Amino acid sequence: MSAVPIDSVLPELARLLGDAGRAVLVAQPGAGKTTRVPLALLDSPWLDGKKIVMLEPRRLAARSAARYMAAGLGEEVGRTVGYRMKQDTRVGPATRIEVITEGVLTRMLQSDPALEQVGLIIFDEFHERSLHADLGLALCLQACELFRDDLRLLVMSATLDAAAVADILGGAPVVESPGRVYPVETHYLPRKPEGRMEDMAARAVLRALAEQAGDVLVFLPGMKEIRRVASLLAGQATVPDVQVLQLHGSMPQDAQDRAIQASVPGTRKVVLATSIAETSLTIEGTKVVIDSGWMRVPRFSPQTGMSRLDTVRVSAASADQRRGRAGRLGPGVCYRLWTQQEQAYLEPHGTPEIEEADLAPLALELAVWGTADPSELRWLDEPPAGAYRQARELLELFGALDGQGAITPHGARMAEIGLHPRLAQMSLRSVPLGLAATACDLAALLNERDLFRQSFTGSSAADLRLRLEALGRADAGAHSVDAAALKRVRLEAENGRRALGATGKRTDSEACGLLLALAFPDRIAQGRGDGRFLLSNGRGAVFSESQTLSGAAYLVAAELDDAGTDSRIMLAAPVDAAQLEAALPGLIEEEALVEWDSTAQTVRARHRRRLGAIVLSDKPQQRPDPDRLAAALLGAVESEGTGMLPWTNTARKLQQRVVFMHRFDSGWPDWSDEALVATLDEWLKPHLYGMRSRNDVQKLNVASVLEAALSWERRRRLDDQAPTHIVVPSGTRVPVDYADPAAPALAVRLQELFGMTETPKIAGGRVPITMHLLSPAQRPVQVTRDLSSFWKDAYFEVKKDLKGRYPKHYWPDDPLTAAPTHRAKPRV
């Protein structure tokens, strides 16, 4: 092996790891760290003959690193150097370096938390900050603390914020290595970019082809943009011998391979790629990179339990990584479709996956680890609380966690299966239904890349049953199926069947919907009849392209893009409601609802069967509970207020008199409107039995209902202390007005009061009545609470005035002895 830049720092790295037990190695791509570091550390005395485990974020990278190192030792993979990943492991008894994919570490730790055979764990490409790497590091740090203070950790990264990692490693030393990348000349757009990204990209391609030699790699956010740029370029008379190729993850393997291969000598290629070409795939011969500056990222929403794709600006780190793809073979050129000013505002790093991902897998692993609260572990970024809570709720719904949040035996089995908890749930629960074989097929289908090529469109493109059927067909390699994907799905399905003891069983594609309901109980959808659906999680959903399934009464959506009001359904299968109920009775909630229907202004008693937000059936109850009917009607009065009752004058007056009494004696009940609403249960409820509607309530006699709430003794005292009328000297029974409970009033013509020396008092003599003295024509003349001083003073002023206006009336000089009258003059 020829010398690489990393070699200069290896002795120091070995020494630091020996002393401190932890280290961070920052090295640019091309420094050779992945293949050089494990071999160089293998004979370190502190390793004590134990193994080195190195994590790679991708299977391809893990295999090729192992192969490269084995070749350097002149050995086969599986001797000193091996690799380990799901469905593919090459490790022998002599293996001392195991290159593993990130998820494997979690499984290793869960089965042997002390990792007895391992002396050093290396996290490669840690700057990618995958969920698995973050989790793996957190678990390792605790394993070190609890069981293995001699387990050494090395974190390797290209563009990392080394200080933060060094910090959670407990102040680990940082070693930096020079890189070996060729210079890449960077061109920014001169001013504020105008027009569509696709137009700019196409123009940049033409410019690059004219100005530069070699192949061109263009980074675009997604398939849509790639196709648009491709068609723009196709419309141009491009330079001869230039081939335009597309590259994204959902393309079949053979098409991806064609894009990656070096161009035929004498020709040039332009590869239009997603971020797949940033780290995962290397395109041979790239001399020029054109970067749109945008990427698509998934964002999980804990509110809906679904993900959405967002188009966002790349981080400065990503942009540098993309640019570096032009400098692998020699000096290169990079065109950035943004300005130098905008460059200053790019985020330094992308968002770590843990911040925006579905945390159900992580929550399950932590529960198996025995950790309920993630803050018990050390994280670079702690799992967000909302997503973590949603994840735990899902696991509890599945029976993976018990009431205390601890892992159940079922949850432990789910984790062992090594699938997303939803798919693990489907696999395990399918066994008693006799559907394990189909469940394994389905889990494999959903876990792997889509079996069907992108070109497979039409009215059944979103139907999962077709994929299940294709999986079982001998000649499935036909037109629309991606052969490489089919092979992987079949392998995974077969392994699943073996694990569940369902080998050789037939696939039942009609059970598809039912099985999906096990995994996605929150995504069962009820057709609304117009092609739109209501999901059991309460959201709307629709197929982006009209499908045969658009008319289904019920279906289960396995894949959705959570966009706006109606999520887009990508993959689904129909389900029969009766079958669903029979097989999964636990999903259905039965409700006896007694509710006020404010439109019809009546209480409705219904028997409803619900599946989340979906109403399966809704019928009137045969014999509703009278107590609940009365309570519901009472609730309506409570929310609408006492104004809903048919108040009469008599009732209001009775209310006012009691309010007046309560003011002076708190032993009396409070009958203010608010207090009446608050105590409806006591005084109104007994009268509501047998009633259901507003109309029924209108038949109530509020006065007698209120009166019934008073004891006989209180009624007697009310008449005595808050009389309805007072008889004045003229003999007229004048009603007392209690509208103002602080000042009950009597409005009466002055002449009827001749001879009344004192203001009448009520409430057992405590409250003088406010006298509204009126003219013969019932006009207000004077208000007083002290009649005797009125007669002495003010009367004489008033009399003069009244005499002028009502000369025919009787205005005596001595009102205290004069005869009262309700006519002009007293009868003689």
Add this chain to the structure above:
DNA sequence: CTCTCCCT
């Protein structure tokens, strides 16, 4: 008017 990438 259509979905980024990866893994147990």
